[in-house]
Amino acid sequence: MTFSIVGFDPNTKELGIAVQSKFLGVGAVVPWAKAGVGAVATQSYANTTYGPKGLELMEAGKSAQEAIDILTGEDTESAYRQVGIVDGKGNAATFTGDKCYDWAGGVTGLNFAAQGNILVSEETVQAMAKVFLETEGSLAERLLNALDAGQDAGGDSRGMQSASLLVVKEKGGYAGFNDRYIDLRVDDHPDPIKELIRIYELQQLYFAPTKEENIVEIKGEVREELIRELHRHGYLDQSSVVQEETLYQSLTAYLHTENFEGREQAKGKIDLEVLQYMKK
Structure with missing residues (x-):
């Protein structure tokens, strides 16, 4: 019931995830990231250990694909899982188990992986990929635009409920004390992506430097x-x-x-x- 995109910006070294789902509080389940290491979106009967374990594997030197291979190889119910990963070098990988509900699948490209399950069609992930690659701006803006395009292309076949944006970078958090550069969630809303974009614009107003x-x-x-x-x-x-x-x-x-x-x-x-x- 979820579609997401994980991405990396080679210029700023930011890593992030944007996700929407017909599920309450998707931001508490799907997105995981660590500056300099990688970003993980774990969904479809989400095995939340994929987040911290995936980051541990990448921090130990594994690529995005190697991390997915290990995570799914150790999971006896991996056929029900879906996961997208991008590592701190921009390598991306996605996995969709063969028992995920249709439409389910993913696509990878330069510095990103987009995936979803129980979608109206494949067009959702294709639209996310296209917009991410073609949009200029910050990583957060590219992720949000991609997520919005995915919804416009059909999105979750069961509708909308929650959305989340997580972007990390070294000392990017409040006062530089952690890497949580942007951590925004819309837990229950009739149009969560538009609401997430509105909240992001507020976040930029409060915390981005004056031009x-x-x-x-x-x-x-x-x-x-x-x-x-x-x-x-x-x-x-x-x-x-x-x-x-x-x-x-x-x-x-x-x-x-x-x-x-x-x-x-x-x-x-x-x-x-x-x-x-x-x-x-």
Whole structure:
């Protein structure tokens, strides 16, 4: 009841998985990854030991294909399993047991493996492969676009329920303390992929670095819009004249309340993406 794609970005060394399923909380079961080592998607009567064991095997020097061969070779019920793996060098492999429910199968290519079971048709994995290879942008964006294309091509024949995106890279986690660069889950939603994309965009707003071209001075129309939005959000009193220090303090209060410390700029400047968010 699941389709997924695992991928590797040779430029950033990021590894990740995007997955959707007619299953509650798929992100708690399918995706496993470790920076510098590999990424694993284990599904179809998922044997969750495939995740940590697969990563251990790759960390010990096994390729993606060798890891799959060992995992399935040791599993007496491998005929019911499905797994996709990409290792830290971009080698990819996929396995679909012959007792997985139709349509079931997978495809591999440069730096990715896409697979699914109980799908409407093979078109889902083919669409994921095509979009992953043709899409530009970050690994997360390519994985999400591929997952969305898989759904558009038919997806899970039983419908939608949950989705997840996991991307790892060295010191990519919060404050650099772990490798969990992006770890987002939609556990129960009528359109989980679209919701996952929305949450990803929020994650980027909160945690991605400000683009230099979006840093502007608070003057003219920008100042007027900012005052209007701070009034609307309750951070400024409705007075006719707003002094610079009052405006600065009100903006700072908004940024700190809304967890936008990472987007805070020098006094007298603002990140336009924050202003756009305020206007929504």
